[in-house]
Amino acid sequence: MAEETPWQQALRYTNRANPYPFYAELRKTPVARQPDGTYVVSTYREIVTLLHDPRVSSDVRKLPSRAAAAVEPGAEPITEAVIELEPNIITCDPPEHDHDRRMMTRHFFGPADAPHQISDLEPDIRRIVAGLLDGMRGKTRIDVVDEYAYPLPVTLICKVLGVPLEDEPRFHAWIETALDALDFGPEAASEEMRSRLAGARRSVKELAQFMAGLLGQYAERPGPGMLSAMVHDGGPDGRMSEGVLASNAVLLLFAGHETTVNLIAHSVLTLLRHPEALEELRRRPDLIVPAVEELLRFESSVQFWHTRSAVEDIDIAGTTIPAGAPIFLVYGSANRDPQRFADPDRLDLERPDNQHLGFSQGIHFCFGAPLARLEVQVAVEEFVRRVENPRLVADPPPYRHNQIFRGPRHVLVDIDGIRD
């Protein structure tokens, strides 16, 4: 058997807590062809170049290799399940993308002359965060993921979208099942991963059906939140088709909290690993804005993205990515690229010129970034301020299986108490 490439090694579950040494190896070949024909791009400059290249498609339907099964054997079926949905804004190209995103933008941020729907959420965020921290009073050990990082974003996204919070156990299970089955690495071929696939496909379908049902209810009876507003949109761009709306609603629900959960969990974990940074932030709470940017760079919630492909031959970094080839952009590696970030493995809360790729760049720049920033800024700021003497119980903590949405399953922390 051929030796595994740095990329394949980076994807192995055993390396989930620390893929960075493999990324460093990977960056020696900025655009690296993998045995399956995928081109993995790991350096900052090349990723940014491709993010702005109109010969790169994000539309999975345009992947010729999909039919030819050139994508990872394990990845294909789950991708197929997603493809059965209509494309959402991260899996389609202009002009559809521009049209759909523009419509969603209006409902997410508010109209152009009053774009403050997200900033208006700050009191809610502060109230939820305060409640979660109050709930830890009297405890000596907490799980930052289950008790803090997860409840905040999920509560928020349900409110923003108008998804009943009572349905959380159901959609949480579907999302978890689907995420745990997605694998782009050598382990995809294992019995274990294969057995997860059937359940995952079912889960994706159930989630889509759940969302379609909810949209149907809103069609009959308008309710609060963005989804109902979109169902009834009479704006200049017309109404989004049911299928496309359902697909984007699934995206917003899922991406609208999973990534934020991982970011909050990773932020706490990272700060506990860097006591001097934690202390600095405690002393200077105004550092929270650049601090969160650095945390986004340091442990990116989306490690890479997998739906892009070359529509034409593209010459880059001494390689030609042939038309039709899948392209993986490894944001997690670009964010540690020493060619772009001085001393990239050092956490520097005041890092100058920190144009990280934690939210990507170009037309697919994270739609929910302003909400995520606000949530994480408040969550981290308040954790640092109120939790007394937090200590990591296990380092590294256990990680979730998923490689794209990389994050700890639990972060157990011993604490001395909760300040007012």
Next chain:
Amino acid sequence: MTLAATLAELVSDFRANGRIVIVGASLAGLRGAEALREEGFSGSLTIIGDEPYEPYDRPPLSKQVLKGWVPAEHTLLPRFREVDAQWRLGVAATGLDRVARQVRLADGEQVPYHRLLIATGTRARPWPNPAEAALEGVFALRSRDDAARLQRALAARPSRVLVIGGGFIGSEVASVCRELDIPVTLTERGPAPLVGALGGVIGEIAAQMQRDHGVDLRCGVSVASLEGDAAGHVRRARLSDGTTVEVDVVLAALGSIRNVEWLQGSGLAAGPWGVGCDAGGRAFDINGVVTDSVYVAGDVARMPHVLYEYQFLAMEHWDNAVFGAEVAAHNMVNLEPHYRPHLSLPGFWSGQFGVNIKSVGVPPFGDEIVFTQGSVKDRSFAAAYGRRGRIVAAVTFDHGKWLEYYARLIEQSAPFPPPPPGWDRPDVMEPVPAEFPAPGVPTAIPDVVLTGHDPNERRAEFRPRGH
């Protein structure tokens, strides 16, 4: 002591004890001052500005301020760091004595310097007839006070606004008028709005966009005269085609004039085209020899650009003010071989009629244009400009996220037309002439003559046009 050590000491001594004067207290002046401190300059710093205000941001003046969203006084530029400067605001610089190394101020004071940064920018070209320009209701738009006055005039809901000139300022103001539902007539001497900056092909799209939004657009005509009522308020404009327009607000959007008059007699290569300097911001003297103590940045600077056949370009863009000032500041407190060039690609943006227009490179340098992405009909597209088979610029309408791609192609002198995109292709992807007007020759440019017979004594000299 070695020579290198002596030079290093010279630099550190200057950084600690030098005296720097910045003339111009707008974007370039402020960012230059911040960059000087960032570079470790801890000597004396004086910033001179003819306006009484702290540095403010101009782009919102023709947009958010006129709409009434943002008061004109709420446009102060963010400060990135303490500059610890002596501010001389509200007093113009009126002269420069390079021998005595002094800047003369309007109040008679002489401000000494070791190194000088010229960032005096431009001002709005006024309506040429002074009596007509003095009529109530006739405006120009460059400063915060201009914007505040024009905003008040628009808020009073005039029956019709006349915008003279279809450049960016004129077009943006026409757009604001339509958003405020105020009738507006725009006259443009050329065949379409924006032709000077973006050429006739894009100009035609801009023209259609204006008409679709209800602008009474008159191209190929100029305004012959403005007429006031008995109270001295403007009421009517006579156009070159013999028609008249009844108006009670007029904006003269005739472009800009560089603020170089104060440099008369300074022996610098300063004229209507700006202040010539090298790509490091070091000013040229009148003989074309680079100076060591005078630097230039912002709208008033004119420097060679490697990507454009080393031609001298004045780039009146926001980015250029920021990056040019940073480079000049760096070079002011360094010596060779630590000089840095200002090589960033020019770029600008405009918001009008609900469309975000962005450009990178130098469009008028091109002679061909090709649509590369999106749809002209939807006014959502990208287009590239070419010259001799190379891409030299790009423009986007609501497609700004792609500009970076074109910037990279321009930086690499990539072939024109660029490769087609993978999707969202325009209907027509054939290059066509970009239709730029022939460059106009400013009439006020003085003659430059050489004096002296001995080759060692030959010098250049400005001679005003003698008529």
